Amino acid sequence: MTVHGSSRGGFIVGKPVFPVSYVQEVSQRLVDAFHENDVKLAYECLADPFVDVNFTGTVSLKAKKSEILLHEEAAQEVLVDYEEFKTEVTALFLAAHVGNLPLAKKLLSLGANVNHKLFRGYATTATVREGHMEILEVLLNAGACQEACEEAFLEASRLGFTRHTKRLMATDMIRPHVALRAxxxxxCRGYVDVVDTLIKFGVDANATDRVLLRSSKPSLYANIDCNALAAAVVSRQTSVVRLLLQAGIKxxxxxxxxxxxxxxDTGEEIRVGAGLAEAYSITWCAVEYFEASGAILRMLLRHLSPNTLHYGRTLIHHAILCNNALAVEVLLNCGADFDFPIKTTSRTELRPIHLAAKLGFAKVLQCLIVSGCDINSRTAFGxxxxxxxxxxxxxxxxxVLASAGADFGLVNSAAQSASxxxxxxxxxxxxHQAVVDVIHAxxxxxxxxxSVFSPLMFTIQANEIEALKKLLECTDIDLNEQDDDGYSAVMIAASGGHVEIFRLLLSAGANVKLSNKYGETAISLLELNQNGDVFDQLMLEYALEEANGPIGFYALHRAANRGDLNMVHTLTSRGCDVNAFDADGYTPLMLAARGGYGGVCELLISCGAKCDIENARHETALSLAKKRGYENDAENVILNELAQALVVDGSRVKKHTRSGKGSPHSKVLRMMESAGVLRWGKSSRRNVICKGAEVGPSEKFRWNRRRKFDVEEPGMFHVLTTKNKEVHFVCDGGVEMAQLWVRGIRLVTRDAIFGQQK
Incomplete structure (x- = not known):
């Protein structure tokens, strides 16, 4: 065989022969021409008798793609974009892809295979993907096979091309299960027109197909056997659901x-994961995969009751379990029973409000309360x-419950309250913080x-000052309520040392005179508190501001007890009763004497305080002063007052004559205060000025009465006059009264001679 060579080929017996590489080369040029939409080059290549119109070449193809964008409670969104990638194509595939109808017809006339399947599908797939209706018609007429038609059909349904879907359905090449999948x-994608077209072509919308369902809330990515309605509900496609229901889908x-x-049995919930729980009604699906407007759920509830039981629960329980307040609101508006209890074999009687509280869903709880449910309803255990x-x-x-007026005073079957x-x-x-926040609001x-719970007592025990201020703004708060032990709010503040709380209650008019069952008052509790002085000062300041002072508070008594001389002066100048008893049976003078405050005692006495008053415990100012120790300031002041009062008022005594040689006889002895004269009769000899006074007898008296055995008679005292005469007296009351007479005589005499001591 003779071969005549050339760069492009040779001849065999007069016929040209081309190597395989040339066929590939010209065919690849054809593919490139179609890819670059170079019509002239494409026709030149097609004119070459050795071109292979079904040649598969590799190009960088820019093709349309669709993605699903998930939203939590809104319809899925289809995003269409283009991606570029290297892939194998034929000239017919590219003609269908770019929409070049003349070239597509030319290729088909030259024997291009309409059913050649590539990685990116058939030519029918490419023309549908890019939306070229006329080329699709040509390809169908050219004998596209069933698989090519079905793949193009599914592509049309994924992109929402209604015309292409309708044309392909009209070919009778689409099998029922493929039509159902479309x-x-x-x-899922919300293509209402496509759905409508398929239903009109008789696709069974009630049939089920295994399809990939996706959701972001709750998270779902699984192949599920479902029908068109379930797919639309999960995908939140409201318009599609409406169309399906209008079409009479089951x-x-x-x-x-x-x-x-x-x-x-117990009612305890378990999260098993989307698609793994027991099968439920489509309305339950609409609750779990809730669409934000609630339209899907409302449409379904026109056909199904919201109160149908599913393993002991209704839709309202499921909406609460899904923590969807909007779904709860829709259900309540559609007649769901907000008090229907969960049915369990253990009969726990957990109602919707209990379930929401248990799971901690505040917004759901608010919806139930607004709808009018009983916020104080009980479970089987109370x-x-x-x-x-x-x-x-x-x-x-x-x-939420506290703000709505839930009762904190209730107890369960075990006698336990919420607190x-x-x-x-x-x-x-x-x-505590939750309750305080409610009060602040x-x-x-x-x-x-x-006795179980009191907002006032709670606030004071927690020492919440701002919360108490809010409570005091309410007119229905009883400031003087007492607990089971008789403690009032102001008592708790006093015993707890809550100074500012005490101030607020005092200003609001709390009664500090109330006593508990142990006989304690707020005042007595103050004395036991380490901040007692602070409380006293607070009450005294308030007493000065208010005309009558706080109820049951003895301002002058407290000031005297504290030894506050300035406050005592202020209060006495305002007319406070200096001889009044407080709740414990003490006068201001007694309290000052008990504290050893001589200056306060002197001031009170000058304002009319009586030293000889005795309380129910037989205590006097003097006896209380003596408990402080020997001759303290308070004791001296009181003794001076008693002594002066004694000698000025006078009393009957026994007087000895002739320095004890004569017989004693009774006399009324007193002193003339202004003159300092001791007097027991009218004659000048019986009106004397004393230069000395002593308890007991003198030595001369002892000698003169040595045989009378009454020298040491109790109550004896004697005076020495300015004329050096001794006069002996015996008073009732023994030595103590004699000492008082001597003290009084000395004081009055001194004051008369030297003037009253300041």
Whole structure:
């Protein structure tokens, strides 16, 4: 065989022969021409008799792609974009891709294979993907196979191309299960027109198909057997759901899409993961995969009751479990029973409000309260929602309930209140903070039993000053309420040392005279407190500001007890009764004497305080002063006053004559205060000025009465006159009274001679 060579080929027996490399080269140029949309070059290549129109070449193809963007409670969104990648293509695939109808027809006329499948699908797939309707028609007429038609059909349903979908359905090349898959896919993507077209072509919307369902809330990415309605609900496609319902799709189906399961015996919930729970009704699916406007759920509830039981629960319980306040609101507006209890074999009787409190869903709880549910309803064990909040440490829910007026005074079957349960669960601080926050917000916690819980007592025990100010703004607060032990708010403040709290209660008019069952008052409790002086000063200041002072507070007594000379002076100048008894039976003078405050005693006496007053315990100012120790200032002041009063007022005594030689006889002895004269008769001899006075007899008297055996008679005292005469007297009352006479004689005489001592 003779071969005539050349750079492009040779001849065999007069015929040209081209190497394989040339066929590939010209065919690749054809593919490149189509890819670059170079029509002239494309026709030149097609004119070459050795070009292979079905040649598969590699190009960098820029093709359309679609992605699903998930939203939490809104419809899935289809994002269409272009991506560029290297892939194998044919000239017909590229013609269909770019939409060049003349070249596509030319290729088909030259024998291009319409059913050549590539990595990116058939030519029919490419033309549908890019939306070229006329080329699709040409390809169908050119004999596109069933697989090519079905793949193009699915692509049309994924991109929402209604015309292409309708044309392909009209070919009778689409099998029922493929049509169903396209329907479910279009439902997921919200292509209403595509769905409508498929239904009109008779696709069974009630049939199920295994499809990939996706959701971000709750998280779902799984292949699920479902029908068109379930796919639309999970994808939150409101318009599609409306269309399907109008088309008469069945709603009494069960779908396995739930993420929650629960124990039918105890009612305890278990999160098992989306798609793993027991199959439930489509309305339950609409709750778990809730669409924000609530339109889908409302449409379904026109066909199904919200109160149908599913393993002992209704839709309202499921909406609460999913923590979806909007779904709860929709259900309540559609007639859901907000007091229906969860049915369990143990009969726990957990109602929706209890479930919301247990799970800590404050917004859901608020929806239930607004709808009018009983916020104080009880479980089978007597627990209220408040108690459940305390047990599970749900601070936000407790605030919602407290603000709505939940009763803190209730107790359960174990006699436990919400505050008591908070202590058991070691949540006292959180409980206190929640209640205080409610009070700060201007709400007063309610209690039907103050002995169980009192907002006033609670605030004071917690020493919450700002919260107390808020409570005091309320007109229905009883400042003088007492607990089971008789303690009032002001008593608790006094015993706890809460100075500012005490000040606020005092200003608000709290009664400090009340006593508890132990006989203690706020005043007596102040004395036991280490801040007693601070409290006293506070009350004294308030007494000066108010005309009558706080109820039951003895301002002058407290000032005297503190030894506050300036305050005593101020109060006495305002007319306070210097001889009044306080609640414990003491006069101001007695209290000053007990404290050893001589200056205060002197001031009180000058204002009319009586030294000889005796209380029920038979105590006097003098006896109390003596308990301080020997001759303290207070004792001296009181003794001086008693002595002066004694000698000035006078009394009957026994007088001895002739320095004890004569017989004693009775006389009335007194002193003339201004003159300093001691007097026991009218004659000048019986009106003397003393230059000395002593208790007991003189030596001369002792000698003169040595045989009378009355020399040491109790109550004897004698004076020495300015004329050096001794006069002996015997008073009733023994030595103490004799000492008082001597003291008084000396004081009056001194004052008369030298003037009254300041």
């Amino acid at each position: 329907l479910v896919s279009a439902c 709603v009494d189906l069960k779908v396995r899409l739930g993420a929650w399961s629960w124990d039918i 627990d209220s929602a408040l108690m459940i909040c305390a047990r599970y440490k749900r601070e936000d829910c407790l605030k 008591y349960i908070a202590g058991l669960t070691r949540w006292t601080h959180g409980f 201007g709400k007063t916690p309610q209690s039907s039993n103050p």
